[in-house]
Structures are given as structure tokens and as C-alpha cells.
Amino acid sequence: MTDLERRQDRSPVPSGWDYAPAPEARDILTLEERYGLFIGGELVEPGSGEYFPTIDPSSEEPLAEVAQAGKEDVDLAVRAARDAFENGWSDISPAERAKYLYRIARILQERSREFAVLESLNGGKPIKESRDVDLPLSAAHFFYYAGWADKLEYAFPNRRPKAIGVAGQIIPWNFPLLMLAWKIAPALAAGNTVVLKPAETTPLTALLFTDVLRQAELPPGVVNIVTGDGRAGAELVKHEGVDKIAFTGSTEVGKAIQRELAGTGKKLTLELGGKAANIVFDDAALDQAVEGIINGIYFNQGHVCCAGSRLLVQESIYEPVIEKLKLRVKTLRVGDPLDKNTDVGAINSKQQLEKIRHLVKSGEEEGAEIYQPPCRLPDKGYWFVPTVFTNVAQSYRIAQEEIFGPVLSVLTFRTPDEAVEKANNTPYGLSAGVWTEKGSRILSMAQKLKAGVVWANTYNRFDPTSPFGGYKESGFGREGGLHGLESYLDLDESEARGG
Amino acid sequence: MAKAPALPSGFELPLEPRLPRIGSVDQVAVEERAASLARRSIKREAKLFALDLAVRMMDLTTLEGQDTPGKIAALTSKAIRPDPSDASVPSVAAVCVYPNLVPAAVERVKGSSVKVASVATAFPSGQSPTHLKVAEVRDVVDLGADEVDMVIDRGAFLAGRYAKVYDEIVQVKEAAGQAHLKVILEVGELGTYDNVRRASLLAMAAGADFIKTSTGKLPQAATLPVTLVMLEAIRDVHHETGRRVGMKPAGGIRQAKQAVQYLVQLYETLGAEWLTPDLYRLGASTLLNDVLMQIRKEKTGRYQSPDYFTID
Numbered sequence: 023m024t025d026l027e028r029r030q031d032r033s034p035v036p037s038g039w040d041y042a043p044a045p046e047a048r049d050i051l052t053l054e055e056r057y058g059l060f061i062g063g064e065l066v067e068p069g070s071g072e073y074f075p076t077i078d079p080s081s082e083e084p085l086a087e088v089a090q091a092g093k094e095d096v097d098l099a100v101r102a103a104r105d106a107f108e109n110g111w112s113d114i115s116p117a118e119r120a121k122y123l124y125r126i127a128r129i130l131q132e133r134s135r136e137f138a139v140l141e142s143l144n145g146g147k148p149i150k151e152s153r154d155v156d157l158p159l160s161a162a163h164f165f166y167y168a169g170w171a172d173k174l175e176y177a178f179p180n181r182r183p184k185a186i187g188v189a190g191q192i193i194p195w196n197f198p199l200l201m202l203a204w205k206i207a208p209a210l211a212a213g214n215t216v217v218l219k220p221a222e223t224t225p226l227t228a229l230l231f232t233d234v235l236r237q238a239e240l241p242p243g244v245v246n247i248v249t250g251d252g253r254a255g256a257e258l259v260k261h262e263g264v265d266k267i268a269f270t271g272s273t274e275v276g277k278a279i280q281r282e283l284a285g286t287g288k289k290l291t292l293e294l295g296g297k298a299a300n301i302v303f304d305d306a307a308l309d310q311a312v313e314g315i316i317n318g319i320y321f322n323q324g325h326v327c328c329a330g331s332r333l334l335v336q337e338s339i340y341e342p343v344i345e346k347l348k349l350r351v352k353t354l355r356v357g358d359p360l361d362k363n364t365d366v367g368a369i370n371s372k373q374q375l376e377k378i379r380h381l382v383k384s385g386e387e388e389g390a391e392i393y394q395p396p397c398r399l400p401d402k403g404y405w406f407v408p409t410v411f412t413n414v415a416q417s418y419r420i421a422q423e424e425i426f427g428p429v430l431s432v433l434t435f436r437t438p439d440e441a442v443e444k445a446n447n448t449p450y451g452l453s454a455g456v457w458t459e460k461g462s463r464i465l466s467m468a469q470k471l472k473a474g475v476v477w478a479n480t481y482n483r484f485d486p487t488s489p490f491g492g493y494k495e496s497g498f499g500r501e502g503g504l505h506g507l508e509s510y511l512d513l514d515e516s517e518a519r520g521g
Numbered sequence: 522m523a524k525a526p527a528l529p530s531g532f533e534l535p536l537e538p539r540l541p542r543i544g545s546v547d548q549v550a551v552e553e554r555a556a557s558l559a560r561r562s563i564k565r566e567a568k569l570f571a572l573d574l575a576v577r578m579m580d581l582t583t584l585e586g587q588d589t590p591g592k593i594a595a596l597t598s599k600a601i602r603p604d605p606s607d608a609s610v611p612s613v614a615a616v617c618v619y620p621n622l623v624p625a626a627v628e629r630v631k632g633s634s635v636k637v638a639s640v641a642t643a644f645p646s647g648q649s650p651t652h653l654k655v656a657e658v659r660d661v662v663d664l665g666a667d668e669v670d671m672v673i674d675r676g677a678f679l680a681g682r683y684a685k686v687y688d689e690i691v692q693v694k695e696a697a698g699q700a701h702l703k704v705i706l707e708v709g710e711l712g713t714y715d716n717v718r719r720a721s722l723l724a725m726a727a728g729a730d731f732i733k734t735s736t737g738k739l740p741q742a743a744t745l746p747v748t749l750v751m752l753e754a755i756r757d758v759h760h761e762t763g764r765r766v767g768m769k770p771a772g773g774i775r776q777a778k779q780a781v782q783y784l785v786q787l788y789e790t791l792g793a794e795w796l797t798p799d800l801y802r803l804g805a806s807t808l809l810n811d812v813l814m815q816i817r818k819e820k821t822g823r824y825q826s827p828d829y830f831t832i833d
Contacts, residue, residue: 480549
């Protein structure tokens, strides 16, 4: 060894590894200062002249102003949709309709980075999720339903499928663009026109989407987008020119809509809340089950109607599972939604943050044990530390009510029957997860669980071909797959009976 | 639950809490987790930190029939001083060679921090009588190897003769004495992640200081998911016994970017404690130059021609 070589030796190993910030660039995105309502193919001023700011929940910085639609605006939008339906859209060949949907899908893919950045900015979700989940799935929904547009006769043989007319669609703030795609793609494929109301706090991707429609040269009036708070949604629900309402949101509002529509003859589908059980059996692959638990509850800050918010662990593996879970929660990176390494972003709104805080407080008061990892949160914006509650009893509010935040309630069970009983013991019935290496147990659990979706050894996995929807107070009607098409069509029942 | 392997006496893990955990690995989910960790975006000073660490953790390897003392001289020189133009680049952890080349390597690294690792136990197949393997291990330790990289008997493992595998590791460990023992599972021949997990636990129970993915002699060598499975087994052993076992992915890691991915996975699975060459090694023959190029690029902001990095 030479002197030169000797010099290299024995410098101390550095310790600690802080990932440098890796923010996705915002400059791809250009926002207007103010957005009107998208009616008849144009962005127009609201009748009232009323606008409200929409913010970035991670910084509370305003991003743009959007219009508050009133009764007359909703009326204009519904008339535009009716006009488009009767004068053109319902007459063009189904293959032509498919062409527009394919265009929209491709443009979404092309502009996916721009949309992903905006979705994270306006909604607070981590860029890795908007980039890897929301955008690819949104495009996939348009591609999927584009394929059905000219094959409706084959989708429902001998039933003469016909478009319904004008669909009023109201979507939530947790997956703004994806829910838009879930609603608009099947409606257009089936030959309807739509009036869509985005959530109050997250209207921007829907407004940017109007530019996609312009690029795709979709005829004016086929899609209309009216922004605003709940008042705009209520006007849309009440409007006599609407043939069908599709709503995704809270059970409370869903019930009000159902009451409102009773006796009107309007079609209705509701996709409401959930309090899903994620059931881990003692033979499950534990490290992967823990990943599934994490994904089930912390994906999108827990702002997921099908979130696995109740963890049911078989008592014999309770300790190792909780140990692993806590270790894993510690590694979650909470912070800037636009940072590519962020796992958990900002809570969508102040109102939601207060609701989460309130329910978490009730959990502590009722006697559950709270675990929150050490975590430095930004000073501004709306944040909540990923939380695990253990020692939770079935009767606690945190085991019964939907929190819609990054808060997990852990319960135990002893036998498969007890797991089923506890899982079904809720007014909701949207989804459930089963973790076991035993195939026969997966099948038997899936049969017994009263949930619209049962995932086995995975969680929060979506595909346009797979129907999604709930039991009981989680709503009715299905989105996705052939089932999702059915709720946007009139099917001739007498034909079906062979008449 | 799958039946636990027949556990010989002397199995040092407490049997009772371990039983449910030999368990199993879900292929789809573990591959997904590994892929998601690989998408971490490591930039600037964080990247430089990882590249520096990757050099410190590297087992610079040559395992060829054509290896000569001259080749070893070149390799050790590179190991001690990977980038002669940049004094801040540290030495690698070790050179990894065949038994016959151990004396040449020992001579060359004398006085430096670089260790000499030797493969042994009828590398790479492991298909020889146990007494010959044990004798080989004694010999390489006598020749001055600091570390021994043994292979498990995959034939015995796949035939379900876990006790044979276990006993052999125990004997090798004893023969290795003070030398560090790395146990190569040759994951490419084990077929399933379940087997990888089982072999990992078996090797650790038998006394492995490190578990290592591959010989580098098969096209299916280290992958991110298989390494994750092994890290999770290490984590379980640590949790149950407090013992820290090291990990060495080897084979197929050729680019700096991959090395960073392996380190992210390590950091987020076992934590900062494992970010040391005492507990993690990267077995590689061609990785070093790409890491050096990336280090220089991070420091100067420019890529240099490969001609500026020596081929050894």
C-alpha cells in the first residue's frame, strides 16, 4: 500500500440521512385568476356575480377564484345539456361518441403531469398518488367506457339500451378528477349529457378539464360544469330538467337527496360513506398485511370512503402486528404534497380537520389508547398526524363513525365468525379487506361480508372494469364495469322478458 | 400455517413467539412495496450521502477462473483508493475473491481498512461433502481472510432437509472462528419468497453474521423485492432477540441509481442503525465506476467521460 492509498482510510461513517426536498415543478401549470361556470361550451360569469376563493390546503394560499352557481345558472346549465342531448348528441353514431371519449382519455394522459400537480395543489394529496393513481385511473376510465359506447347492444343483449337524457352529477373533494371521470365517462358513453358539480373545496381540476373538452372538440353543452357550495348542488338535485342524479359524498347529504327525489321519477345512484373492516388473520403474510393496513387507512390522508378504518386483528397475532404497524407509521413522511417523497399530504379543509380532531378527542375520552409517531408538521395549512387507536371497543364512536382522516381504530377478534360479525356490525357496507394465506377462507369471508367490495391480500385497488358501490347506508348503484353503464341507460324490460 | 421446518436443538430463537412468523410472504404485495420504495426521489446532498455510503459498503468482487495476483493487485488498489483524483472518496469495505487469491489480497490491503472476504464451501454450488467445506473454510481463515462468504446447500434445502442446511452452517461458523460469516442463500435457486424467508431465518438461527442473496453466478441474482424479504426477516430476528444481522445483496447491481434504491429500502425498513458497512454490504464487480461518476457529477455538476475512471 502506498502513502497515497493510506490517506483514504478510516474517515468516519456519516450518520443520519435526510432526504433533500424533491418538489415536483409547478411551472407546467398556468392558472387563471378567476374561473366562470362552464355552460354550453364556454366559461361564463355566474348570474349573481358571486365568486369565492379556492385554496391550497397545505399553505392556505389562495389559488384562484371560482364562481358560485345560483338557481338561474344551474337552470342555464341544465337547458344547455338538454339542448345538446336533443340536438345532436343522442343522434350521432355511437362510434362517434367513442371517438370523443378516446380523445379525452388521450389528452388526459398527455397532460397528466399538469393535472397531477393541480390535483395535489388544490386537494392536498401527495403528488405520488395524484401522479400514480388519480391520473392513470381517470384516463383509464375514459378509455374503458369509450370502448363500450358503440357496443351497448352487446353489453345488454335484447334490452334495447337507450340514453336517459340529462344526468346531474355531484362529486366529492377526495378524488376530484377521478370522481369526475367515474361520472362523466359512463354517462357520455351511454349517450347522455351531463351537468356536473365539483366539490366546493376542489373545483380546479374540473375547471382545467374544460380545456381538455375544448381540445377534444366535444360539442358544446354535452358537459357542463357548475361550481359552488352545497346550494348549487341542491339546485341541481331539485331541477326538473334532470333525469338522473348521481351523487358521491356523505351519507347525510345522500339521505337528503333521496328524500328530495322521492316520487319524482328521477333515477338515483348514491355512493356514500363507509367504515370498512380490514381483517387480518393469523396466517397472513404479516409484513405485507401491515403494508395493506397502511395503504388502507393513510392513502389520501384517509379521505377515502372505502378506507380500511377499522382494523380487525386476530388476537393471537395482535402484538407483532401492532409492533410492526407502529414501526411502519413512524416511517411515513408527512408534508408538502408536491414533494415526490411525501406519503401523507394535507387535510383537505379546515372543516374536515376540525371533524377529525373532534372524533379523535372522543376516542381518547372514551378510553382508547392513542399512538401518534413523532412528526414535524408545517406551520401553515391543515395537517393531522397519522394516528393509531388501540384498545378500541366496538361501541366507541371512532369504531362506529366515519372519520374520513388518517385515523385507524384497532379491534381484535378470535374466530372467523366473530370477525364477520364485527365487520358487518355497522350501518355502512362499502368495502372490506381480508388478509390470509388460505384461499378457501378468502372465498368464504367474501360471501359473508356485507360490503360492495371485498379485497383479499390487497386494499384500495381500483380498476375501471370492476364495479364499485355499497350496501346499506353506503348507498346503492354501481360505478365501473358494465354495472356502471347500466345506471346511465334505460333498458327495455319487456324485451328482457321476451315480450 | 405452513408447518415449521424441523428445528434442530440449539436453535437460538425462542421457538414459541417465532412459530407464526415463519409464516409466509405475499409475492404481489412485497413486489409492490419494493417498487414503491424504488420510486423515492433522492437528490443533491441526500444523493451524495447515499453514494458515499454505497462506496463504503461495497464488497468489490472478482470471482473468475482467470483471476491472477496481478488482477488482485489492480482490484485492491481500486478498493483502497477508488478515485485517485478525489481524496474525499472513501475506501470500499472489502474485496471478495476466491480462496487461492486470498494471500495476494491480504498482502495488498495490509494497513488499509479494506477487508478480505473469501468465498468458500464449494462455491458456487455447495455440492460437496460437509467435511471438505469445513476444511476449506479453515484454510481461507488461516490464509488471512477476514470474512467468509459461504453458500448453503440448496439441494438439501429444496429436499426439505433443513437440519442438514442448519448443521452445516453451524459447523462452518465454528470453523470460521473470528472471521465474519456471510451466508449466501442463492435466492435464484430457491424459487419462492417463502423459501427465501425460511432460508434467511434458518441461516440467522445457525449463526450467520450476514445473509447474502446470491453468488453472482446465476442470471437471477439480487432484486429489490427479494432483498426486502430478507430485510424483513432480519427485522423480525432483531425484534425477537435483539441481535443485529447484516445484509448483502449481490449480483445484478450495476448502476449508482440501483445502489441508492437499495439503500432507501434499507433505511426505510431497518432504520438508520443499519446504515453502516458493519451491517450492510453491496456485492458488486462493476458498480463502483458508475457510483464514482455520479459522485463527481454531483460535486461538479457535470458528467465526465468514462475514460476518466480506471477499469481495474
